[in-house]
Amino acid sequence: MNTDRLDATFAALADPTRRAILARLAKGEATVTELAEPFHMSQPAISKHLKVLERAGLVSRGRDAQRRPCRLEAAPLREATVWLERYRELWERRFQQLDDLLEELKTKEKRHGRKK
Amino acid sequence: MAGRSSGKMQLTLPSDTEILLTREFDAPPHLVYEASTKPEHVRRWWCCMEGFTMPICEIDLRVGGAWRYVMLDPEGREVGFHGEYKEIVPNERIVHTEIFDPFPQAPTLVTVTFEARGGKTLLRSLQQCASKEARDAIIESGMEHGAAIAWDRLEAVAGELASGAARTPAPAVGG
Numbered sequence: 137m138n139t140d141r142l143d144a145t146f147a148a149l150a151d152p153t154r155r156a157i158l159a160r161l162a163k164g165e166a167t168v169t170e171l172a173e174p175f176h177m178s179q180p181a182i183s184k185h186l187k188v189l190e191r192a193g194l195v196s197r198g199r200d201a202q203r204r205p206c207r208l209e210a211a212p213l214r215e216a217t218v219w220l221e222r223y224r225e226l227w228e229r230r231f232q233q234l235d236d237l238l239e240e241l242k243t244k245e246k247r248h249g250r251k252k
Numbered sequence: 253m254a255g256r257s258s259g260k261m262q263l264t265l266p267s268d269t270e271i272l273l274t275r276e277f278d279a280p281p282h283l284v285y286e287a288s289t290k291p292e293h294v295r296r297w298w299c300c301m302e303g304f305t306m307p308i309c310e311i312d313l314r315v316g317g318a319w320r321y322v323m324l325d326p327e328g329r330e331v332g333f334h335g336e337y338k339e340i341v342p343n344e345r346i347v348h349t350e351i352f353d354p355f356p357q358a359p360t361l362v363t364v365t366f367e368a369r370g371g372k373t374l375l376r377s378l379q380q381c382a383s384k385e386a387r388d389a390i391i392e393s394g395m396e397h398g399a400a401i402a403w404d405r406l407e408a409v410a411g412e413l414a415s416g417a418a419r420t421p422a423p424a425v426g427g
Contacts, residue, residue: 143384146265223391224263226300231261231275233297237287238279245283 145212148192153177154185158194161208165198171206268384271391273377281366284373285343288364289313299323308332315340319348335359350379358386 148154157171172182186206189195193212198205261275277284287293291309299306303326310320320334332353338361339347346364360381367374381387 229300233300237296241283
């Protein structure tokens with residue numbers, strides 16, 4: 137696991153505008169102008185966010201010198217998701233088993249009455 | 253998909269060196285506390301992966317007392333954790349150190365709080381690590397012993413997120 141790249145991915149994902157840009161790009165490639173429009177942001181501001189996303193390997197730019205369309209690169213996103221998801225899954229399982237145990241303890245307590 | 257889970261767990265990384273788990277349980281704090289501090293109870297929920305066993309679960313519940321959990325993976329390899337209790341407020345709060353056996357040089361500090369919420373309990377577990385590398389190692393260790401959990405299910409989660417992203421229209425974000 138390349139943790140440096142994961143760091144870059146998490147840092148890139150920490151910003152809501154950048155997440156929204158990724159969500160937009162998940163629907164298909166777009167130019168900076170097209171991306172800037174729904175966000176009510178200037179193109180230089182969007183470009184700054186795009187640079188962060190590019191550095192994290194989440195976005196690539198086309199060769200077309202005029203348009204340079206942005207494209208979503210899903211692989212690092214998947215890696216980051218799976219990395220945390222497995223840890224999350226582990227604890228969700230534990231807590232579900234704890235739910236079952238608590239049901240038992242509640243029943244037992246009800247039967248015996250709680251001693252102070 | 254989460255089965256009959258009674259509450260939704262939240263996993264966040266509040267800083268580069270912390271992991272925070274938050275979860276509501278449908279039982280009062282004294283029961284959640286009891287389930288978290290008696291070995292016969294901890295064994296029931298902490299070792300949750302198929303094929304894993306938990307031969308060691310020791311809890312000396314007093315300030316300065318030690319705890320030690322050891323699981324065996326399906327191949328018989330040890331996955332061990334241990335630490336020391338630093339602060340104990342029955343039914344409310346436990347602070348303890350935690351060391352993942354393969355990384356004895358990287359102890360972490362865990363603060364667990366049990367907050368009453370009208371018959372239910374909000375459990376918060378904050379794990380503070382000495383460095384970001386140590387924190388990442390913990391999450392990766394979770395991956396390691398979580399490896400027994402079917403990959404396809406996780407792939408499904410990742411897939412859901414990816415298709416969710418495709419369906420969600422870009423929200424209007426204020427400048």
